[in-house]
Every structure is written in structure tokens, then in C-alpha cells.
Amino acid sequence: MVEASSGMALPWESAQARAYAQRMNRVMDYIDRHLDTDVRLETLAGVALFSEFHFHRVFQAWCGETLGEYVRRRRLEVGALYLDHHREMSVLEVAVAVGFGSGEAFARAFRRHFGVAPSQWRASVPVRWAAQRDQLQTQQDRKIDQMPMSATGEDRGLIHLAGNFHMKVQLETLPAARVAYMRHVGPYGESVARFWAARFLPWRNAQGLETATCYGIGWDDPGITPAARCRYDACVEVRPEFSSTSPISYAQLPGGLYAVGQFSGTLAQLGLAWTYLLREWLAHSGRQLDHRPLLERYGPSASSDAATQTFRLELCLPVRAA
Structure with missing residues (x-):
């Protein structure tokens, strides 16, 4: 069922499968909007229009994770984003914003998921971003090298130089x-x-x-x-x-x-x-x-x-x- 949720064109995909994908999308969107609250199974079952009895099993079959695993992962991933991009927020403020009752609980879960403490994650921002930038630049250079030979040297040079972005x-x-x-x-x-x-x-x-x-x-x-x-x-x-x-x-x-x-x-x-x-x-x-x-x-x-x-x-x- 994972392929159906991705929205890719599948010849066997039924109208029922597409409807299920829409319902799961609504649930995922609801979870992201309410990470700072107690996300309850009965509420999510209502969003998906499933019975509470069947919802947890359907969610796991569709997403490949239990509901608890998915919510925990999204809280930690959004917490990591906050640590990256909202340096004005303390670790405790980030923890509360993504639904953890304390900074200690957030730190323990964060370390289990990412292998480092939240403060270490935040301190590593320059190194991680530089590594990601270098990886993207390398991927771009490989794409340029694979361009058809019909592309002129001038065209290839322009595409390569565009890696130094100065967008308006x-x-x-x-x-x-x-x-x-x-x-x-x-x-x-x-x-x-x-x-x-x-x-x-x-x-x-x-x-x-x-x-x-x-x-x-x-x-x-x-x-x-x-x-x-x-x-x-x-x-x-x-x-x-x-x-x-x-x-x-x-x-x-x-x-x-x-x-x-x-x-x-x-x-x-x-x-x-x-x-x-x-x-x-x-x-x-x-x-x-x-x-x-x-x-x-x-x-x-x-x-x-x-x-x-x-x-x-x-x-x-x-x-x-x-």
C-alpha cells in the first residue's frame, strides 16, 4: 500500500486505494498541525473516517509505522528543524513546541533518534550544512558531466557557474x-x-x-x-x-x-x-x-x-x- 500513498501512477490502483490515500494524507496533515498537543487515536480515526477499532491497523499497514512511531518521529524531526532554523528558541521551548512534557524527555528521545543531544545537534549546524551543500554541488557537477555532447561548451560552462547562486x-x-x-x-x-x-x-x-x-x-x-x-x-x-x-x-x-x-x-x-x-x-x-x-x-x-x-x-x- 505504500506505493499507492505516494501518488505514483499505478495501473492496478483502485478508486478505493486513492480514497484511502486522501484519508491518510488528512491524518498526517492533522498530526503536523497538532504536534504540541496530545494527539489521540479517537480524534485521528475521526479525521480519517475510520472506526477506532480498525484505524491503528490501517495506519500501520499504509504508512509502514505504528501511529505512535510516526508521531514520535515527526515530533523529533520538527524539533530538529526548530533547532536548525529558530536559534532564538531554547531547547526547552523547542521541546514544548513539539509536544514533549520536559526538556529531559525531549533530549533522551532526540539522542535515541539522531545519536546526539539537541545542543550538539544545534552546534553542528555549520558543519552539517556545509556537508549538504558540498554533496549537492557534487551531484550537480556529475549531472553536468553527463550532459549530452550536443550541448556546447558555453552551455556547459553557464550551467556549472550557476552553482554560485546570486538569486534576486x-x-x-x-x-x-x-x-x-x-x-x-x-x-x-x-x-x-x-x-x-x-x-x-x-x-x-x-x-x-x-x-x-x-x-x-x-x-x-x-x-x-x-x-x-x-x-x-x-x-x-x-x-x-x-x-x-x-x-x-x-x-x-x-x-x-x-x-x-x-x-x-x-x-x-x-x-x-x-x-x-x-x-x-x-x-x-x-x-x-x-x-x-x-x-x-x-x-x-x-x-x-x-x-x-x-x-x-x-x-x-x-x-x-x-
Whole structure:
């Protein structure tokens, strides 16, 4: 059942399987919004429209983890993100924000999961981020070396030099938006691109939404969450009266202040672009990262070029005053 939850196109996937995926997505989203509370089984069963008797077994079969394991993992992963990006928060404040009753309980669980204490994790931020940046740069260089020989030396040089990101970034207040979305669960990168092409875009175009603004939302940090469990939503903005059946779910993207970076490059460079925004621009901006989701926005200026395997979009980083 894991493949069905990823949203990949499967010839045997039934309408019932798609409906189950929607219900599990609602449960996961609810858990993320209520990590600081006592997430009760009966409440989640109601969100999923399952009986309490069957819900725990269905959740484990679908997600590959028990409900308790999933909630604990999400609390610790979000706690790690807070330690990375919200240095104004103490370890105790982080612990409470993700549902732990004490700093000691959080520290014990954190060490079991990540192998280090929360304070050590926070102190290792520069080293970990540099290692992730170097890994992304190496992956990009390999992609360049694998480009078809038909690409000119000039083209290859431009793509390689684009690794030193200096995106134009400006602050914008984005309105809230109702979106229809499909969810992919698995590694980011090329598998997400295939998901858009094989699954989401054919559905969007069949609905006559070719000109509507689209969004991509990566809910997890691949430096923290195992690649096989990373969640990504492909979304399209829809009007309030729009309605469609499975495999679509609906959500309301919150508006607010975003740092919007104009990205133009290859898929291999997209991770570097996010790294630049989160770990270079943000550190010198005088702003704090907000708790709203990070967005890839495909608006009127978005484009793609199959010949050069490049595309243009906007990276939207939610921010607030320091």
C-alpha cells in the first residue's frame, strides 16, 4: 500500500486505494498541525473516517509505522528543524513546541533518534550544512558531466557557474490560496519531476487548469527525514466552487510575507538554490523563518526548456520579523 500513498501512477490502483490515500494524507496533515498537543487515536480515526477499532491497523499497514512511531518521529524531526532554523528558541521551548512534557524527555528521545543531544545537534549546524551543500554541488557537477555532447561548451560552462547562486530575492505578501493537490512520498529530485509529468500535469490539464498557478511543497528536510518518507505535494490553485473526485485532495495555503527568489536552472541546481535561500540569504536578512510551508511557485513567468533541461520558477520562503 505504500506505493499507492505516494501518488505514483499505478495501473492496478483502485478508486478505493486513492480514497484511502486522501484519508491518510488528512491524518498526517492533522498530526503536523497538532504536534504540541496530545494527539489521540479517537480524534485521528475521526479525521480519517475510520472506526477506532480498525484505524491503528490501517495506519500501520499504509504508512509502514505504528501511529505512535510516526508521531514520535515527526515530533523529533520538527524539533530538529526548530533547532536548525529558530536559534532564538531554547531547547526547552523547542521541546514544548513539539509536544514533549520536559526538556529531559525531549533530549533522551532526540539522542535515541539522531545519536546526539539537541545542543550538539544545534552546534553542528555549520558543519552539517556545509556537508549538504558540498554533496549537492557534487551531484550537480556529475549531472553536468553527463550532459549530452550536443550541448556546447558555453552551455556547459553557464550551467556549472550557476552553482554560485546570486538569486534576486525580494519580499512579497502573497494572498491565501485554495489548492487541489496530489501527494508524492519518496525521494525528492527526479522522482518528483516524474510524478509531475506522469501523474499531476495530465490531471490538471484534463480539468482545464493549464493557466492556473501551480505550487510544489516539500514538507520535509531531506537532511533530517529519511528520503523514502519525504512528502511532496503538487498543487494547483482552484476557485472555491471547483470540485473534483479522487485522487485529489484540497488545502488552503496561508498567505503572508515571503522572501521570493527568482530561480532559473536545472533540477540538479534546485537543491542548491534552496540551500542558498535558507542558509545564506536568511542568515543576513534580519528575518526569521516562519512556520508556514516553503513553496515552489509556478506562476505566469514560469517556463521550462526540454532541450536544455532548465526551468524557471519562484522559490517562496515564509519569513517574519526577527
